[in-house]
Amino acid sequence: MCIFAVRVFLGILLLARYQCFECPFGCECFAVTRSVKCVSKDLLTVPQSIPGYARTVIITGNNIHQIAPDSFSEMENITNIILSNNRITQLASHSFSALVNLRFLDLSGNQVALIHPESLSIPGSPLQELNLSRSLYNFTALTDLATVLRWGGLKGLLRLDLSGNHLALLPPGMFSHLPNLQQLFLNNNSMVAVYSGTLSGMNHLEVLDLTQNAFMTFRADALQELEKLGNSRILLGDNPYTCSCEIRHFVSWLNESRAQLDVNALRCASPRELTNTQLRGLSVQAIGCAVPVQEEVADLTLQTSYVFLGLVLGFVGMVFLFVLYLNRKGMKKWINEMRDACRDVLEGYHYRYEIDSDPRLGHISAGNGGSRAQGLLRLDLSQHLPHDTCIVQVSTDTRVKQVTTSPPVTL
Numbered sequence: 580m581c582i583f584a585v586r587v588f589l590g591i592l593l594l595a596r597y598q599c600f601e602c603p604f605g606c607e608c609f610a611v612t613r614s615v616k617c618v619s620k621d622l623l624t625v626p627q628s629i630p631g632y633a634r635t636v637i638i639t640g641n642n643i644h645q646i647a648p649d650s651f652s653e654m655e656n657i658t659n660i661i662l663s664n665n666r667i668t669q670l671a672s673h674s675f676s677a678l679v680n681l682r683f684l685d686l687s688g689n690q691v692a693l694i695h696p697e698s699l700s701i702p703g704s705p706l707q708e709l710n711l712s713r714s715l716y717n718f719t720a721l722t723d724l725a726t727v728l729r730w731g732g733l734k735g736l737l738r739l740d741l742s743g744n745h746l747a748l749l750p751p752g753m754f755s756h757l758p759n760l761q762q763l764f765l766n767n768n769s770m771v772a773v774y775s776g777t778l779s780g781m782n783h784l785e786v787l788d789l790t791q792n793a794f795m796t797f798r799a800d801a802l803q804e805l806e807k808l809g810n811s812r813i814l815l816g817d818n819p820y821t822c823s824c825e826i827r828h829f830v831s832w833l834n835e836s837r838a839q840l841d842v843n844a845l846r847c848a849s850p851r852e853l854t855n856t857q858l859r860g861l862s863v864q865a866i867g868c869a870v871p872v873q874e875e876v877a878d879l880t881l882q883t884s885y886v887f888l889g890l891v892l893g894f895v896g897m898v899f900l901f902v903l904y905l906n907r908k909g910m911k912k913w914i915n916e917m918r919d920a921c922r923d924v925l926e927g928y929h930y931r932y933e934i935d936s937d938p939r940l941g942h943i944s945a946g947n948g949g950s951r952a953q954g955l956l957r958l959d960l961s962q963h964l965p966h967d968t969c970i971v972q973v974s975t976d977t978r979v980k981q982v983t984t985s986p987p988v989t990l
Contacts, residue, residue: 601630608633617641625650635659642666646674646698655679664688668716670698679703685710687740692716694723696730704735712764713743721746729756738762742788745769755780766790766814773801778808786812790844794818796826810837816844822853822861824868833859 602608603626606617615633617626619640624647629636636657643665651657651674658680667689674695675681679702687710699706715721721744727733729752736757746768754760760781770792778787787808794815797805805813820826833840847853853865903910 601628603628629654629657631656633657635661637661639663639665645669645671647671648673648676651675652677657681659683661685662689663710667691667714669693671695672697673700674698675706676701679705681706683708686714687712689714690716691720694720694727696723696726699727699731699733701732704732706733707735708738709733709736710740711744712740715741715744715746722750725750725753728753733757734759736760740764741768743767747771747793749774749777751776752779754778757781759783762786764788766792769793771795772798773804775800775804778804781808784808784811786814788814790814790817790841792818795821797829797832799828802828802832805838806832806836808838810839812839814841814844816841816846818845819848820845820858821849822847822856822858822866823850824863824866826858826861826866827863827868830858830861830866 602615603617605620605622606615606626608615608630610630610632612635613632614635614637615629617636617638622638622641622643624643625638633654634657636654636659639661643662644667646662646667646669648671651660654677657678659682660675660678663685664687667686668691670686670691670693672695675684675698681701682705684699684706691711691714699709711724715724734757737759739754739757739760739762742764743766746765747770749765749770751774754763754777758780761783763781763784763786766788767790770789771794773789778784795818833842833845842857842859845858847856847858847861853861856865
C-alpha cells in the first residue's frame with residue numbers, strides 16, 4: 580500500500596513538471612480536464628504553444644484587441660474557446676479557420692466594432708454554438724454580423740446568443756442562411772418590432788427568446804412571422820405591453836396560437852388600471868375597444884334615416900308609375916304623333932336626297948333661268964306627252980299647251 584502511494588505521488592510530481600514545461604506563460608494547464616486557463620493576466624495577444632492535449636481554452640479578462648488570422652494556428656484539436664471580456668474590437672479574416680474541430684465559441688462581453696465577412700469561416704462548418712451577448716459595439720457591427728451569418732458558412736450552427744446588444748432592428752433574412760438553428764436568444768435588447776422576413780428560413784427553431792425588450796404590442800406582420808415558427812417555444816415576457824385597443828390582435832393570437840408561450844409572464848405595463856394584468860383572456864371591453872353608447876345611438880339614428888329615405892323614394896317611384904298607368908292612352912297617342920312627325924321629317928329629307936342625287940339633273944344649272952324643280956318638271960312632261968305636243972315657256976310661269984296637228988284641207 581505504501582509503495583502504491585509513493586508511485587501516485589511521484590506521478591503527480593511528474594505531471595506537474597510536465598505542465599510547467601508545456602503550459603504558456605501566465606496560463607494554467609490541466610491535463611486531466613484537457614483545458615488551459617488564462618484569466619486576467621493582461622495578455623495582449625492569444626498565447627501560443629497551447630498543449631496538444633488541450634480541448635478547451637479559456638482566455639478572459641485580458642486586453643486582446645484583435646483576433647488575427649494566425650492567433651489559433653496549429654490548434655486543430657481545440658473544440659471549445661472562451662474569449663469573453665477581453666476588449667476585443669476586431670475579428671480579422673479567417674480568425675478561426677485553423678480550428679477545424681471547433682464546436683463552441685464564446686465572444687461575449689467584448690466591444691467588437693469590425694467583423695470581417697470570413698472571420699468565422701471554418702472548413703466543414705463545425706461550429707454549433709456561438710455566444711455574442713454584450714459584444715456588438717455599434718450598428719455597423721450588426722451589419723457586419725448579418726453578412727457573416729449569411730455568407731460565413733455557418734450552416735451547422737445550432738445555438739446563437741445575441742442578447743444584451745441594444746438591438747433595435749434586425750435586417751430581414753438575417754437568419755435565413757442558418758437552416759439548422761434551434762435556439763435563438765434576442766433577450767435584453769431594445770427591439771420594438773419584428774418585421775416581415777426577419778425570422779424566415781428557420782424551419783428547425785425550437786426556442787426563441789424575445790424577453791426584456793421594448794415591445795408594446797405585435798402588429799399583423801410580426802404575428803405572421805411568429806406563426807411561421809409552428810410549435811416552437813416563444814418567450815415574450817417582461818416587455819412593456821400597452822393594453823390599449825391596438826393590442827387586440829395580439830391578444831387574439833395569444834388565445835389561438837399553437838406555439839408554446841410564457842403566457843404567465845405576458846402582462847400589461849400600462850395603463851395604470853390594467854397594470855400586471857395577464858394578456859391572455861383580456862376582453863375587448865377591458866382594453867377600451869367597446870363602442871360607446873352614444874356612438875351606437877348615433878349610428879342607429881343614421882341607419883334609420885337611410886331606411887326612411889329609401890322608403891320615401893320607393894313611394895315616389897310607385898306614384899310616378901301609377902300616374903303613367905292612368906295616362907297610358909294619352910301617352911300612347913302622344914307617342915304615335917311624335918312617331919308620325921318624325922316619319923314626315925325623315926321622308927322629306929329622303930325626297931330631297933333623291934332629287935339631289937338624280938344624275939339626269941346634273942346638266943341643268945340654276946343660273947340658266949330655271950330652278951332644279953322646273954327642269955325636273957319639264958323632263959317628266961317631255962317623257963309622258965305625245966310626240967305632237969309642244970311645250971311653251973312663258974316668262975312668268977311655265978304652261979303646257981297641247982297642239983294637235985290636223986291633216987291639210989283640200990280645196
